[in-house]
Amino acid sequence: MTETAARIIDGKAVAAAVRAEVAARTATLGYRPGLAVVLVGDDPASAIYVRNKDRAANAVGIAARTIPLPASVAEAELLAVIARLNADASVDGILVQLPLPPQVRARAVIEAIDPAKDVDGFHPINVGRLHEGVATLVPCTPLGVMKLLAAAGVSLRGARALVLGRSSIVGKPMAALLTAADATVTVAHSRTRDLPAECRRAEVLVAAVGRAELVRGDWIANDATVIDVGINRLADGRLVGDVAYDEAAAVAGAITPVPGGVGPMTIACLLENTLRAAAARRSRPG
Numbered sequence: 001m002t003e004t005a006a007r008i009i010d011g012k013a014v015a016a017a018v019r020a021e022v023a024a025r026t027a028t029l030g031y032r033p034g035l036a037v038v039l040v041g042d043d044p045a046s047a048i049y050v051r052n053k054d055r056a057a058n059a060v061g062i063a064a065r066t067i068p069l070p071a072s073v074a075e076a077e078l079l080a081v082i083a084r085l086n087a088d089a090s091v092d093g094i095l096v097q098l099p100l101p102p103q104v105r106a107r108a109v110i111e112a113i114d115p116a117k118d119v120d121g122f123h124p125i126n127v128g129r130l131h132e133g134v135a136t137l138v139p140c141t142p143l144g145v146m147k148l149l150a151a152a153g154v155s156l157r158g159a160r161a162l163v164l165g166r167s168s169i170v171g172k173p174m175a176a177l178l179t180a181a182d183a184t185v186t187v188a189h190s191r192t193r194d195l196p197a198e199c200r201r202a203e204v205l206v207a208a209v210g211r212a213e214l215v216r217g218d219w220i221a222n223d224a225t226v227i228d229v230g231i232n233r234l235a236d237g238r239l240v241g242d243v244a245y246d247e248a249a250a251v252a253g254a255i256t257p258v259p260g261g262v263g264p265m266t267i268a269c270l271l272e273n274t275l276r277a278a279a280a281r282r283s284r285p286g
């Protein structure tokens with residue numbers, strides 16, 4: 001085992017602080033913001049995740065409900081559910097748990113959600129606003145990463161940041177948020193030449209690839225901040241990130257563990273997005 005030099009960024013503690021802040025603000029509203037989670041099929045991992053979301057929401061005064069639908073659901077049926085939720089004044093946030101079965105086009109479903117209720121921040125209107133630098137509902141995981149960086153006191157202005165991964169859920173919005181925070185951002189992916197060299201240039205490295213321990217200790221610059229979004233289950237049952245933690249912690253200045261880093265932030269940010277959507281929608285005239 002290598003000696004740990006890096007400061008550990010404690011996602012559980014930061015997430016608890018975000019949840020406490022949401023609970024305090026929700027208590028002053030005079031109504032319970034509503035969150036509807038649509039769960040299609042019976043994937044056990046999705047079911048556990050949705051149950052955790054429900055529990056966390058109710059604990060901060062958000063009225064969460066799950067709408068379970070069979071794996072055989074037709075796209076039209078799912079779109080009708082979304083239309084009902086869009087029209088329901090008690091619902092402030094709508095989240096459709098992904099992935100969806102093959103007969104349903106995820107894109108059609110995401111585009112059917114009222115952008116004002118799109119607490120995942122995946123609707124093209126919200127994606128566009130994010131890239132325009134306009135305040136909007138932002139995807140929960142990259143938003144959580146920004147909060148971790150802030151809590152760790154990492155200065156982003158002018159910093160060289162590398163985002164490893166270019167998915168719509170993590171990599172792309174992550175790059176947009178870091179750019180908006182004045183970092184100089186590089187996005188790397190599976191076609192990047194000499195990934196280790198790209199990583200070594202980074203003062204802030206965010207790994208979101210879904211490849212167990214891909215990023216090695218000698219890919220990391222001395223004193224860099226390393227944020228590991230990856231969640232990978234090894235054959236022996238262990239949960240590891242996209243970064244080889246012990247090696248990385250020996251050189252990095254600060255690092256997030258897996259589990260207990262980015263993971264807890266995602267649900268906390270979903271709760272914050274629900275509160276934000278409720279406050280914005282319910283204060284609109286008319």
Ligand code: NAP
Nearest residue numbers: 141165166167170189190208209210229230231262263266
């Ligand atoms: P994804 O949609 O599969 O995207 C993976 C990205 O990594 C792609 O852009 C891909 O490049 C790139 N990539 C894959 N293999 C690579 C390699 N060997 N070298 C360089 N780049 C490579 O995954 P995602 O949804 O963004 O999720 C990424 C990870 O984060 C997963 O482990 C997931 O479980 C985790 N995650 C965690 C949370 C959380 O709450 N903590 C939330 C969401 C996701 P191409 O574009 O070229 O294919």
